[in-house]
Amino acid sequence: MKSSAMGFSQRWLLNAAGSFLDSFRFFSAWVRNPKAVAAVAxxxxxxxxxxxxxxxxxxxxxxxxxxxxxxFTQALIERGTKEDDLTLVEYGSSFVRLLQRRYPKATVHHMNAMDIPALAAADPTRFGAVICGLGLRNMRCREVEVILRGAFARMHSDAGFYLFTYGLRCSVPDVLLMRLGLTASRVGTTFRNLPPASVYRIVRSTSVGS
Ligand SMILES: C[S@@+](CC[C@H](N)C(=O)[O-])C[C@H]1O[C@@H](n2cnc3c(N)ncnc32)[C@H](O)[C@@H]1O
Known part of the structure; x- marks a missing residue:
């Protein structure tokens, strides 16, 4: 049935069933790999x-x-990012299959975010923003450094790297930010998330105030 032919209650039921399925998929992935998935929903x-x-x-x-x-992918599209301007890096295989089905025009890479530098030869795209959904607090400092170096090497000079955390501070330690010449600022906090979460924007220190 076409969605235009559906009533409000049918659409509501379909959306609710979709969210329930996503929560179930997410929870199953968390059970298999709690450290990497880093959230239960x-x-x-x-x-x-x-x-x-x-x-x-x-x-x-x-x-x-x-x-x-x-x-976040859906929110990006709603904010005006074209689906074919999206590059998605995910290493959970069930998530990768789902993303390929849902966003067929996006480029979906089934890989570890630490391997971003390996992408450069095949795909020289420069990014205007990076949205990071990784559980950085569960990673070693060295791993976070590799991911940040890889991402910033592919970003425009004034582009922002956005991450969220359930903690009270940015999940990238100050010492690492300083070493990489980066600066973090808080974008905001939402209590309409379980648990409440804050978003930080990381940019090259040279682009602050320029
Ligand atoms: C906290 S979940 C966030 C998922 C989604 N962005 C959200 O907010 O609902 C972390 C996601 O990162 C993926 N992930 C964790 N470590 C990764 C890595 N090193 N490379 C690529 N994906 C990774 C997990 O499979 C999971 O999908």
Whole structure:
């Protein structure tokens, strides 16, 4: 049945069933690999709106790390990012299959975010923003450094790297930010997420105030 032919209650039921299925997929992935999945349920629409709030249709290509079921991906599209301007990097195979089905025009890479430098030869795209859904607090400092170096090497000079955390501070330690010449600022906090979460924007220190 076409969605235009459906009544409000049928659409509501379909959406509710879709969210339930996504939550189930996410929870199953968490049971298999709690450290990497790092959350028991997908992020809320409120967090998705906050982490994508600086993205516009003028941002151009966007790299998303750890999209999971695609909550942030959907918000990016709603903010004007074209589906074929999206590069999604995810290493959970069930999430990869789901993302390929849902976003057939996006480039979906089934790989570890630490291997971003290996992408460069095949795909020289420069990104206007990076949206990071990875559980950085569960990673070693060295791993976070590799991911940040790889991402910033592929970003425009004034592009932002957006991440969320359930903690009280940015999940990238100050010492690492300093070593990489980066600066973090808080974009905002949402209590409409379980648990409440804050979003940070990381940019090259030279682009602050320029
Ligand atoms: C906290 S979940 C966030 C999912 C989604 N962005 C959301 O907010 O609902 C982390 C996601 O990152 C993926 N992931 C974790 N470590 C990864 C890595 N090193 N490379 C690529 N994906 C990774 C997990 O499979 C999972 O989909």
């Amino acid at each position: 997908p992020s809320s629409r409120s967090l998705a709106a906050l982490i994508t709030s600086n993205v516009t249709s003028r941002t151009g290509p966007v790299l998303e790390l750890g999209p999971g079921t695609g909550v």
